[in-house]
Amino acid sequence: MAAQRKTLEASAWEILEQIPDPEIPVLSIVDLGIVRSVEVDGAKVTVGVAPTYSGCPATEVIEDSVVKSLQSGGIDRVSVRRVLSPPWTSDWISDRGREKLREYGIAPPEKGAARGKMLGDTIIAERIVACPRCGTENTRKVSEFGSTACKASYKCNECLEPFEYFKCI
Amino acid sequence: MTKEQALITYATRMGDNAIVMAQRLSEWVGHGPELEEEMAMANFALDYVGQARMFFSYAGELDGKGQSEDDICFLRDGWDYGNVLLLEQPNGDFGEAIARLVLFETFYSLQLEGLVSSPARKLAEIAACAIKESTYHIRHAGHWLIRLGDGTDESHRRVQHAIDRLWTYTGELFEADQVDQIMQAKWEGPDLTVLREQWHRQIDALLSKATLQKPADGWMDSGGKQGHHSEHLGYILAEMQSLQRTYPGANW
Numbered sequence: 001m002a003a004q005r006k007t008l009e010a011s012a013w014e015i016l017e018q019i020p021d022p023e024i025p026v027l028s029i030v031d032l033g034i035v036r037s038v039e040v041d042g043a044k045v046t047v048g049v050a051p052t053y054s055g056c057p058a059t060e061v062i063e064d065s066v067v068k069s070l071q072s073g074g075i076d077r078v079s080v081r082r083v084l085s086p087p088w089t090s091d092w093i094s095d096r097g098r099e100k101l102r103e104y105g106i107a108p109p110e111k112g113a114a115r116g117k118m119l120g121d122t123i124i125a126e127r128i129v130a131c132p133r134c135g136t137e138n139t140r141k142v143s144e145f146g147s148t149a150c151k152a153s154y155k156c157n158e159c160l161e162p163f164e165y166f167k168c169i
Numbered sequence: 170m171t172k173e174q175a176l177i178t179y180a181t182r183m184g185d186n187a188i189v190m191a192q193r194l195s196e197w198v199g200h201g202p203e204l205e206e207e208m209a210m211a212n213f214a215l216d217y218v219g220q221a222r223m224f225f226s227y228a229g230e231l232d233g234k235g236q237s238e239d240d241i242c243f244l245r246d247g248w249d250y251g252n253v254l255l256l257e258q259p260n261g262d263f264g265e266a267i268a269r270l271v272l273f274e275t276f277y278s279l280q281l282e283g284l285v286s287s288p289a290r291k292l293a294e295i296a297a298c299a300i301k302e303s304t305y306h307i308r309h310a311g312h313w314l315i316r317l318g319d320g321t322d323e324s325h326r327r328v329q330h331a332i333d334r335l336w337t338y339t340g341e342l343f344e345a346d347q348v349d350q351i352m353q354a355k356w357e358g359p360d361l362t363v364l365r366e367q368w369h370r371q372i373d374a375l376l377s378k379a380t381l382q383k384p385a386d387g388w389m390d391s392g393g394k395q396g397h398h399s400e401h402l403g404y405i406l407a408e409m410q411s412l413q414r415t416y417p418g419a420n421w
Contacts, residue, residue, distance in 0.1 A: 051298070053219065053302065054216050054218075054219025054220045054223060054298055054299060054302060055214075055216045055217070055219025055222075056215075057215070084223075084291070084294035085293075085294040085297065087294070087297045087301060088298075143205035143208065143209075144205075144209065144305075144309055145208040145209045145212045146208070149215060153205075167305075169302075169304075
């Protein structure tokens, strides 16, 4: 029985690792760090999913694709639980996920910087973002807001390519 | 008022603040001074809509009468809305939008911080999520306040006017009524007196960096939390709720 439960859990994770994030399909939802738990109770599987941004329009799409993917993988009884705590930050993105982002042309967020508060005197602080193509740190921010809530627009001053930066929050 | 009732009202008010702010910010789409700022305003609006949904869902769960987030948002009238007056004021120019963001977000992030250790666990969890967003809203709006205040004569004059005009609505943020008092006493909510001091310190620092004058504290308008609104809220709700009023129960 224990072995069977383990198998069901492992196969659920395998399927979850294949589900792309709808806004950044190069990342799986596991790479993104939003799958928090897989709980198995008999034949029933409950997946804990953390939202990224409060208003992220992809949240419901993701929850839907979790249910559909697991069902088409042969796990019939699936439910999704929304997990708010601990809150998702960009630090939850896996190292593999960061590498995939860079290869895709999106500068990954730096690790550990999400905690920093930016009030009062530090309000002027700007992050150094390396170009995902040529690697130089000689880049400039075009806009803190980009094609999706989680990305900012940058331009490389050396290879002159525009690129997106996955914001650090 | 029981402590459970106070918590429901408090969560609903937080949702009301978030949804009214979202409406005002989304009005900037198509009217921003540049494309990037429209995206910023739309992004902020989206964050607020998400936060409002969490607060309303939570209030509905606590209330236990089967009210969904949509019921709470679309089926209440102005006198049931407990948002602060600052947020329902018309947008004005871009400087005014930035001034409002700075004044409110500085308060809001302190309020959220004051809630993260509340024994009302779900409220604490929502607050912890919302803080991340509030932090970059303040950063962005703060940059603009400095740029406008320390910019040209015209930008300085206009953003100073915006701060002066909106100042009269900032007193309400720190006015503790019974709901706030119960939240503080029974749910480890923020102490609005302490919060007011922190807010003044942060606003002082930012205004001086932006070379702006802090208005003197004079007569302060209030009543929004208790449902006594200016005429402006009615127009916001009329637009936001028109679909549910025209086709009750519509769904797609």
